[in-house]
Amino acid sequence: MVLVTGATGTVGGEVVRALPARLPAGLGVRVMARDPARAAAMFPGVETVAGDYTDPPSLASALRGVRTAFLVTARVEGDDDAVFVAAARAAGVRRVVKLSAAAVLDPGADDLITRRQRAGEEVLRGCGLEWTLLRPRAFMSNSLSWAASVRRERTVRALYGSAPNACVDPRDIAEVAVRALTEEGHAGRAYTLTGPQAVTAVEQTRELGRLLGIPLRFEELTADRARAALAGRFPPPLVEALLASAERQRAGAKARVEDTVPALTGHPARSFHDWARDHIKAFTPSEAAPAPAETGTRRPTP
Secondary structure, rough: OEEEEOOOOHHHHHHHHHHHHHHHOOOEEEEEEEOOHHHHOOOOOOEEEEEEEEEEEHHHHHHHOOEEEEEOOOOOOHHHHHHHHHHHHHHHHEEEEOOOOHHHOOOOOOOEEEHHHHHHHHHHHOOOEEEEEEEEEEEHHHHHHHHHHOOOOOEEEOOOOOEEEOOEOOHHHHHHHHHHHHHOOOOOEEEEEOOOHHHHOHHHHHHHHHHHHHOOOOEOOOOOHHHHHHOOOOOHHHHHHHHHHHHHHHOOOOOOOHHHHHHHHOOOOOOOHHHHHHOOHHHHHOOOOOOOOOOOOEOOOO
């Protein structure tokens, strides 16, 4: 059995969708979720079980009969990686593939989220099981956070519009994860995953506009406006971690492109154009949406 955690999230869901095509004979897929009813509705026909990192008995049940596991931990408090790995070892799991982040390699990254990912990686390295670490750059799907303002106002608002990021399609991350879960030769490896080129938010805005066939406006946020917007969704420590991450991007820390995706999958990494084309319905404005008063990039507003 292959166990997938985080299946109701961006990458975990893609892993569940990609696994059946590559499963060796005799292996099945099991999804572990805090809300198994929701997961079952998302993945009809896939075995779904309840499991929570704060409930070790539920982990023991979810891991029964599992050979390899895909591990996603998002909380910055607690010791979810250690709790899961201990349960996996007790259950006789052979291999754990962990979703980490490319920022762990950046010596200038000392925010809460990156420190948490580094600690999780250390847990895996010392656990005695086979392990593989996946370190993606930002997900291309993060741009879905702009969808509402594009539909209503034909506007994208973001920090540092000219800062490049070698963002990656979650489907490419999932394809690498599936190979690490089902093939030999990935134990003890750490893979940094990027798209085929670094792109800026301004360039992403232009690409969305081209695909939609309408002009879009990019409005650059000040740090204070970004902090206020993030404060409505995240606690203060996470807000500051995200702002620190954006500052590193502005300094060029996220622009490096790796060839890991094509080397492991045998096909070029998907571009932002590819991702946006396949998800353009999420951005399509209603007929009533007003045209932007101006095109191009506005200067930051207070």
